[in-house]
Amino acid sequence: MVWTNSKDTALRERAQAVIPNGMYGHQSVFMLPDDFPQFFSRGQGAYMWDVDGNRYLDFLCGYGPNLFGYAHADIDKAYSDRTAQGDTLTGPGAEMVELAEAMVGLVSHADWAMFCKNGTDATTMAMMIARNHTKKNTIVLAKGAYHGAAPWCTPLKGGVTAADRAHQVFYEYNDVESLEAAVREAGSDLAAIFASPIKHDTFVDQELPNPAYARRARELCDEHGALLIVDDVRAGLRLARDSSWSLVGVKPDLSSWGKAIANGHPISALLGAEAFRMAAATIYVTGSFWFSAAPMAAALATLKLVRETDYLERTIALGERLRAGLDESAARHGFGLRQTGPAQIPLIMFEDDPDAAKAYAWNNALIRRGVYMHPWHNMFICAAMTEADIDFALNVADDAFKTVREAGPLEPVAKLAILHAMVDA
Numbered sequence: 001m002v003w004t005n006s007k008d009t010a011l012r013e014r015a016q017a018v019i020p021n022g023m024y025g026h027q028s029v030f031m032l033p034d035d036f037p038q039f040f041s042r043g044q045g046a047y048m049w050d051v052d053g054n055r056y057l058d059f060l061c062g063y064g065p066n067l068f069g070y071a072h073a074d075i076d077k078a079y080s081d082r083t084a085q086g087d088t089l090t091g092p093g094a095e096m097v098e099l100a101e102a103m104v105g106l107v108s109h110a111d112w113a114m115f116c117k118n119g120t121d122a123t124t125m126a127m128m129i130a131r132n133h134t135k136k137n138t139i140v141l142a143k144g145a146y147h148g149a150a151p152w153c154t155p156l157k158g159g160v161t162a163a164d165r166a167h168q169v170f171y172e173y174n175d176v177e178s179l180e181a182a183v184r185e186a187g188s189d190l191a192a193i194f195a196s197p198i199k200h201d202t203f204v205d206q207e208l209p210n211p212a213y214a215r216r217a218r219e220l221c222d223e224h225g226a227l228l229i230v231d232d233v234r235a236g237l238r239l240a241r242d243s244s245w246s247l248v249g250v251k252p253d254l255s256s257w258g259k260a261i262a263n264g265h266p267i268s269a270l271l272g273a274e275a276f277r278m279a280a281a282t283i284y285v286t287g288s289f290w291f292s293a294a295p296m297a298a299a300l301a302t303l304k305l306v307r308e309t310d311y312l313e314r315t316i317a318l319g320e321r322l323r324a325g326l327d328e329s330a331a332r333h334g335f336g337l338r339q340t341g342p343a344q345i346p347l348i349m350f351e352d353d354p355d356a357a358k359a360y361a362w363n364n365a366l367i368r369r370g371v372y373m374h375p376w377h378n379m380f381i382c383a384a385m386t387e388a389d390i391d392f393a394l395n396v397a398d399d400a401f402k403t404v405r406e407a408g409p410l411e412p413v414a415k416l417a418i419l420h421a422m423v424d425a
């Protein structure tokens with residue numbers, strides 16, 4: 001099929017009239033290479049189709065929720081069966097208790113669970129519980145880490161007051177000295193240290209946590225009576241069948257979850273240790289849709305697959321196959337790649353590409369050939385992918401490298417300069 005985007009273009013034009021700037025947040029494709037579609041009609045397994053009917057092998061996985069494949073039969077049956085019985089009722093279903101039991105059973109640091117809708121709900125609750133427990137204010141966070149889009153953490157400054165950002169001190173991820181300095185600056189007011197399980201910031205190489213850094217964060221919290229919060233919204237269930245920091249032997253006090261826990265159905269969670277149960281019980285947090293039963297049923301079906309299948313080992317093996325194949329192909333065409341982070345959470349950027357022009361040109365070529373990747377955000381391998389899918393991606397990638405090589409010198413990406421200016425403003 002020939003790649004076209006006439007329907008997408010028409011929808012974008014209509015969106016301009018009725019949606020601010022045509023789209024917002026991470027769906028603002030003005031940040032992405034020009035040919036990226038904005039509107040999609042369906043997903044199945046590892047693939048999705050845009051409104052023009054173009055099929056993509058999707059390495060964004062909905063920015064994380066797609067763990068077992070789109071339209072997964074068992075998960076979506078659990079969801080639709082419960083929807084047929086009633087979803088958002090005046091109170092929750094038995095699924096809420098079953099899901100809390102399932103999550104506490106899976107995540108070794110957790111003794112209790114609370115459910116909400118978005119990752120931002122969970123990270124915000126974590127901050128509130130830490131402050132409620134300690135009766136202190138200051139949170140220490142890694143510079144550049146994403147924890148959501150509420151005024152206390154959203155990356156742009158529009159609509160945000162200085163008061164919204166009060167009581168925050170920043171450190172460099174993996175840098176023990178800078179963490180210690182931030183804790184010193186917080187002084188006697190330290191409520192919590194936030195950490196992403198891995199450094200998965202945009203535009204920069206990913207980093208695995210240095211165990212010494214993770215252990216020091218734990219020690220500092222213990223010394224100061226502060227809470228260690230691991231934000232597992234993005235990486236949760238993709239690194240371990242437990243808290244991601246179980247891999248470095250460090251137990252957080254609280255952990256935030258979302259994205260993959262119901263394979264795309266809307267639910268997030270905050271998990272905590274015994275000592276913080278009362279602090280969690282005495283903040284007021286809620287939402288009209290937080291108790292809906294169908295996403296909880298979907299989460300239970302997802303967690304069953306987490307416990308009973310080899311999804312994790314398979315996604316790691318597929319990620320390694322992709323990484324090795326891309327390195328080999330890029331080198332053949334005279335490019336060096338920066339492939340960082342865990343293989344199943346790949347981030348792919350180019351060496352000698354300060355303004356991301358190569359990355360944009362390559363991703364644009366991938367899109368037109370049916371592979372959806374991202375020039376500066378980490379991606380995901382889903383368990384519905386097969387070796388044949390990875391090999392398809394490698395063939396497409398090889399052709400795309402050739403296209404970029406033959407195109408010769410590239411123009412800087414103007415829209416990216418605009419984006420950076422917005423973040424820095």
Ligand code: PMP
Pocket residue numbers: 117118119120121123146147148149196231232233234235258259
């Ligand atoms: N924390 C992390 C690490 C995330 O990746 C995200 C979402 N990208 C969030 C929090 C916020 O989650 P949500 O978009 O569901 O509010």
